[in-house]
Amino acid sequence: MSELSDFNDLARVAGGGAVAATIGAAIATHQAPHGNATARDAEVRQIGENWPDPILPGKVPVPEIPVDVLPTWVKDMAGAVAQSTQTPPALAVMVALSVLATCLHRRFEVAPWGEDDDYTEPLSLWTLTALPSGSRKTAVIGAMAAPLVHWEKLERDRLRPEIARNHAARLVAKKRIEKLTKDAVNAENDQDRERIRKLIEEEESNMPADIRAPRLFTGDVTAERLQALLVEHAERMAVLSDEAGIFLIMAGMYSGGMASLDVFLQGHAGMPMRVDRADRCAHVDRPALTFGLALQPGVLADVASSRRFRDSGLLARFLFAMPDSNVGQRDVRRRWSIPSYVQKEYEARLHGLLDGRQLVASKPRVLGLTEPAREAWLDFADEIEKQQGERGAMESIADWSSKLPGAAARIAALLELAESGPSAESVSLEATEKAVKLCRLLIDHAHAAFGLLGADATDTDATAIVKWAQDGAHLSFSRRQCQKAMEGRFRSVERLEKALERLAQSDVARIDKVPNKGAPPTTMIRMNPKLFVEKG
Amino acid sequence: MTAFYPDDFRKALVLAGLPMLKGELVADGVLHRYQVEGDKSGSKNGWYVLHTDAQPFGAFGSWKTGQSETWSPSSAETMTEAERSAMAARIAAAKLARDAEQAAVHTSARQRAQALWEKAKPADGTHAYLVRKGVPAYGIKLLRQQLVVPLRDVDGTLHSLQFIGADGRKTFLTGGRKRGCYHAIGRPAAALCICEGYATGATIYQATGNATAVAFDAGNLQPVAKALRQKFPRLTLVIAADNDTETPGNPGVTAAHAAARAVGGVLAVPKFGEVAHV
Numbered sequence: 168m169s170e171l172s173d174f175n176d177l178a179r180v181a182g183g184g185a186v187a188a189t190i191g192a193a194i195a196t197h198q199a200p201h202g203n204a205t206a207r208d209a210e211v212r213q214i215g216e217n218w219p220d221p222i223l224p225g226k227v228p229v230p231e232i233p234v235d236v237l238p239t240w241v242k243d244m245a246g247a248v249a250q251s252t253q254t255p256p257a258l259a260v261m262v263a264l265s266v267l268a269t270c271l272h273r274r275f276e277v278a279p280w281g282e283d284d285d286y287t288e289p290l291s292l293w294t295l296t297a298l299p300s301g302s303r304k305t306a307v308i309g310a311m312a313a314p315l316v317h318w319e320k321l322e323r324d325r326l327r328p329e330i331a332r333n334h335a336a337r338l339v340a341k342k343r344i345e346k347l348t349k350d351a352v353n354a355e356n357d358q359d360r361e362r363i364r365k366l367i368e369e370e371e372s373n374m375p376a377d378i379r380a381p382r383l384f385t386g387d388v389t390a391e392r393l394q395a396l397l398v399e400h401a402e403r404m405a406v407l408s409d410e411a412g413i414f415l416i417m418a419g420m421y422s423g424g425m426a427s428l429d430v431f432l433q434g435h436a437g438m439p440m441r442v443d444r445a446d447r448c449a450h451v452d453r454p455a456l457t458f459g460l461a462l463q464p465g466v467l468a469d470v471a472s473s474r475r476f477r478d479s480g481l482l483a484r485f486l487f488a489m490p491d492s493n494v495g496q497r498d499v500r501r502r503w504s505i506p507s508y509v510q511k512e513y514e515a516r517l518h519g520l521l522d523g524r525q526l527v528a529s530k531p532r533v534l535g536l537t538e539p540a541r542e543a544w545l546d547f548a549d550e551i552e553k554q555q556g557e558r559g560a561m562e563s564i565a566d567w568s569s570k571l572p573g574a575a576a577r578i579a580a581l582l583e584l585a586e587s588g589p590s591a592e593s594v595s596l597e598a599t600e601k602a603v604k605l606c607r608l609l610i611d612h613a614h615a616a617f618g619l620l621g622a623d624a625t626d627t628d629a630t631a632i633v634k635w636a637q638d639g640a641h642l643s644f645s646r647r648q649c650q651k652a653m654e655g656r657f658r659s660v661e662r663l664e665k666a667l668e669r670l671a672q673s674d675v676a677r678i679d680k681v682p683n684k685g686a687p688p689t690t691m692i693r694m695n696p697k698l699f700v701e702k703g
Numbered sequence: 704m705t706a707f708y709p710d711d712f713r714k715a716l717v718l719a720g721l722p723m724l725k726g727e728l729v730a731d732g733v734l735h736r737y738q739v740e741g742d743k744s745g746s747k748n749g750w751y752v753l754h755t756d757a758q759p760f761g762a763f764g765s766w767k768t769g770q771s772e773t774w775s776p777s778s779a780e781t782m783t784e785a786e787r788s789a790m791a792a793r794i795a796a797a798k799l800a801r802d803a804e805q806a807a808v809h810t811s812a813r814q815r816a817q818a819l820w821e822k823a824k825p826a827d828g829t830h831a832y833l834v835r836k837g838v839p840a841y842g843i844k845l846l847r848q849q850l851v852v853p854l855r856d857v858d859g860t861l862h863s864l865q866f867i868g869a870d871g872r873k874t875f876l877t878g879g880r881k882r883g884c885y886h887a888i889g890r891p892a893a894a895l896c897i898c899e900g901y902a903t904g905a906t907i908y909q910a911t912g913n914a915t916a917v918a919f920d921a922g923n924l925q926p927v928a929k930a931l932r933q934k935f936p937r938l939t940l941v942i943a944a945d946n947d948t949e950t951p952g953n954p955g956v957t958a959a960h961a962a963a964r965a966v967g968g969v970l971a972v973p974k975f976g977e978v979a980h981v
Contacts, residue, residue: 172955173945174910175836175902177973183910186973190911193941193971194894631912638893638913653912655841655889 183627191634221675221695229489229611232257236605238586238598241267244513247505248310252303253497255490257612258461260605261294262311262407264486265459267581268292269315269383269405270520273455275532276437277580277594279544279572282535288576289437289531293458295414296488297467297616304409304461310505312407312459314514315383318521323380333378340374381526384457387412394430397440397454401528404434405457411466413458418476428479431456435484453531458485467616483566486574486609487616520589534580534591540599544579547603548572561610563625564617571606578602628666631656633675636694646690667692712753712761715774721749721765730755732793734800739765746877750804752797758789762797766808766878769922771801809862812879816853816864819876820844823851831869838905841888852901854884854919857934865919867901881919883926889914891938896971897928897962898943899955907943921945921958925965932966940968946975 171180178186234246234256245259268290276287298304347367354360384405385396393413396404406413417431433440434456441450476482536544551568554561561568576594579602583594618626635641635653646667650657657663670676675695680688709728716722722740729735732754736747751763764771773794823844826833830850833840844851850867854875863879865886875881885897888904891914896907904917918927928940942963945955956972963970 171975172947172949172973173900173903174898174943174971174973175838175900175906177975178906178910179837180975183906186906186910189973190894190896190907190913190941190943190971193969194939635892635912640893652890652892655908656912 187630187634194638219674219695221673221698229491229615230608231255232260232488232490232605232608232612234260236260236601236608237263238582240512240516241585243509244311244505247503247509248307251503251505252306252310253493254298254303254307255493257488257490258296258298258304258307259311261296261486261488262308262459262461264292264578264581265294265405265407265457266311266315266517267520267585268457268577269407269459270517270524271581271584271589272405272457273401273403273437273453273528273531274524274589275534275580275584277576278533278535279541279576280535281541282533282593284535287533288573288580289435289453289455290577290580291435291437291455291457292574292577292581293435293460293485294488295458295460295462295485295616296490297462297464298490299465299492299494300463302492302494308407308409308459308461312384314517315407317514318518319381319383326378326380330378330380333375336375337377340370344370378526381524383521386410389413390416390428390430393434393456394440397430397434397451397456401526402451402453403455403528405459407459409461411462414460414462414466417481428481430454431481431484432479452528460485464489480566482617483570485616487612488609489612489615516585520584523589534583534594536576536579536594536599537596539596540579540594543596543599543603544572544576547575547606564613567613567617568610571610575599575602575606578605625665625669628656628662629669629675632666632670633694633698637698640699641694642696642699643691643693646692649692709753709755711776712751712763712774715761715772716749716751716763719763719770719772721763721768721770723749728753732796734797734804736804739767742767743877748877750801752800754793758786758793760790760793760797762794762801764801766805769882773797808878809880812876813860813862816861816876816879819846819864820851820853820861822846826850832867832871832902835871836902836905838902838909841905841908842886843901850901852886852917852919854879854881854886856880856884857930865901875919881923883923883930885916885918885923885927885931887914887916891935894939894941895931895935896941896943897924897931897968899924899945903943903945913941915943921954924958924962928962928966928968932968940966942968942970944970944972946972 170176174186174189177189232255234242234249236242237245237260241263245256245263248254249256249259272289272291276289278284278287280286296304344367347363347370351360351363351367354363379399382396382400382404384407385393386406386408387410388396388406393404393406417428429440432438433451434454437453437455439450439452440454551561551571553559555565555568556562579594579599582601583591583598586598587595631653632649635649636644639652641648646660646663649667650660650663653663657666667676667678670692671678675698677693677695679691679693681691682688709730712728713723724738724740724742726737728751730753732752734750734752737749737751738745738747739749742748746767748765748767749763750766751761753761759776761774762772763774775790823846826840826843826845828834828839830840830845830848832850840850842853844853846866848869852865852867853861854863854865855861862884863881864876866874866876886901886904888908889912894913896904896911896913896915897918898904898907898915899918899920901917904915907913908915916927916931918924924942928942931938932940940963942959944959947953947955956970959972960970962968
């Protein structure tokens with residue numbers, strides 16, 4: 168850790184947000200209340216009564232994600248788990264989607280333009296739900312993933328004799344090869360050596376391939392081990408975890424920001440991957456990697472504004488849920504248990520989806536979208552596209568939103584397979600509409616996540632203006648005054664205007680044009696007085 | 704008897720970490736400059752004054768490290784009253800000579816700094832050090848592939864330069880004044896941060912928008928903080944420490960804490976523990 172000592176190091180490992188937070192906290196502790204603060208506060212509070220409550224940059228209000236976007240039996244289970252754990256339904260919904268992807272990825276793909284088209288999306292899904300410590304994330308993941316654990320155990324038991332036979336055969340073959348190699352070295356003449364060499368060749372080619380008990384998912388894992396798991400388990404693996412380890416590895420926080428990200432990127436896109444690190448060299452044709460992470464918002468703040476993480480495109484692949492925490496509002500006197508019939512149905516249907524899963528990877532089956540489903544999906548894709556341009560609602564998260572139509576197609580296929588079973592032929596309109604509904608809700612959650620991640624540049628600028636105004640008690644100022652005070656940040660008026668516009672949209676500030684005689688009007692900014700009143 | 708004193712004086716130089724690389728000591732009561740062992744070839748950062756007459760006395764130091772020491776073969780307790788006052792006069796004379804020499808050294812460095820600063824071209828952020836640190840160039844220049852950071856006093860007078868190589872190696876202009884000098888990034892509004900290095904300062908400015916003064920090392924935090932407190936009596940001064948947890952005594956935090964106390968500022972310390980334990 169000796170190389171980590173100053174604020175530059177802090178910015179590199181935890182982002183500029185961590186630097187701003189540390190310095191801001193130091194300043195906050197220093198600013199002792201002034202003698203006339205109460206009188207001033209009262210005055211400001213009075214002015215503030217005409218203003219709505221400000222929504223600070225990055226603190227976007229998010230819609231609830233209801234369980235009814237899921238197919239019947241998954242909806243029942245997610246609803247029961249959310250009720251039993253008194254957690255926001257969004258957490259159970261996101262984990263449920265990742266569990267479905269864990270069962271179905273690599274075996275199926277979706278082709279929005281029809282199964283004969285060459286554009287296909289794999290069914291791997293990356294979900295990330297942010298909830299504070301103590302909000303029962305582990306319990307939700309445990310309940311939703313329990314049938315997977317049970318299935319792994321059943322498979323392990325079923326395959327035990329076969330694995331033992333395979334292990335013994337491989338062990339004998341290896342020992343025999345060792346002995347033959349020694350014999351070949353000590354052979355009296357070339358003829359004998361050649362004969363033994365042929366025996367070794369024969370032995371090696373007859374050695375049975377290694378059989379392992381199948382694993383569906385893992386918890387905290389390193390990038391290297393994940394690569395090996397993909398090789399060992401038929402090119403598919405899922406990470407269902409409430410540990411921050413893997414996310415921090417992706418952010419490069421354990422490797423000076425230089426983590427090997429290929430395994431993640433290729434695992435999401437299903438691109439071929441060469442592996443030379445596991446116990447054997449292998450060529451993984453279509454790796455499938457699913458994430459179902461439930462982390463504390465502080466972890467997102469820790470990797471705040473890590474440009475490298477954002478630039479790698481990994482953040483853009485996650486579907487974020489940032490629900491409001493229930494902590495502090497739970498009824499400790501009430502206990503809802505998950506009905507056993509719901510649990511049993513959920514487990515049976517999940518195991519049904521896993522039926523026919525091969526130990527060896529084969530070509531995935533492609534599901535096309537039905538005609539009406541394709542139209543609904545295209546309408547959604549078009550709607551997203553139009554909001555990604557200059558000054559569009561999704562301009563600042565365009566890297567994320569450009570992947571959203573693809574994610575909608577993936578989710579639609581997962582919902583279809585869950586509802587109709589592995590024999591589904593194509594993705595219906597109903598499943599597509601549910602997927603689109605969910606994706607629309609996720610947009611606000613992504614805005615909130617990227618705001619927290621400090622990755623939205625306009626939010627970061629807007630936050631800096633709020634901070635400057637609060638530190639200097641600037642309730643009202645001209646645009647020029649603001650730009651001059653923060654000229655290091657706002658080299659162009661356009662950038663400042665964007666940030667001010669963002670503040671105006673969220674009731675943090677109001678922008679007025681004050682006319683000047685014979686000169687262009689002055690742009691004046693009035694900050695929401697509620698920002699200048701001490702809470703409590 | 705007189706030959707004994709130069710040998711003793713040499714030992715004192717070695718003990719203070721300022722051994723003479725070569726040459727004879729001249730015991731004429733006048734200030735002489737010399738090359739300290741381990742210093743750059745051709746530099747003359749060491750200085751001494753030596754008397755070896757009836758009342759032997761010496762003073763020595765380094766412009767580079769800022770050390771200033773006195774030497775005498777006998778302790779003040781064994782001296783007579785007359786000897787003590789003669790010694791005090793000599794100490795005062797040596798101090799005057801040192802100050803005069805230091806002023807001359809600083810003036811010369813100031814002129815060289817000005818000439819080099821004018822010769823240097825504005826840096827644009829593509830320098831390997833800036834890229835590695837992930838910070839832009841704020842008011843610094845480029846000269847012979849080295850970044851040049853100016854050291855100015857509170858009046859804006861340029862006193863010296865810091866050079867930063869692509870590999871991060873930092874050197875200062877020989878003989879230049881550092882104490883109380885800093886490099887300012889941004890204009891102060893409500894709070895002003897003071898930190899040790901350029902990359903740290905640029906990071907803080909980038910992340911917080913607060914003006915930042917780069918003091919160049921831990922020892923200079925307090926002089927810079929005091930100078931800035933005098934200039935900006937109403938500002939909140941934030942001393943942004945280097946958290947040298949691996950160095951005994953954590954000199955970064957210790958010096959920053961002392962600086963914050965001296966000027967009624969606040970201390971901000973980067974913490975790394977929480978990052979790894981989430």
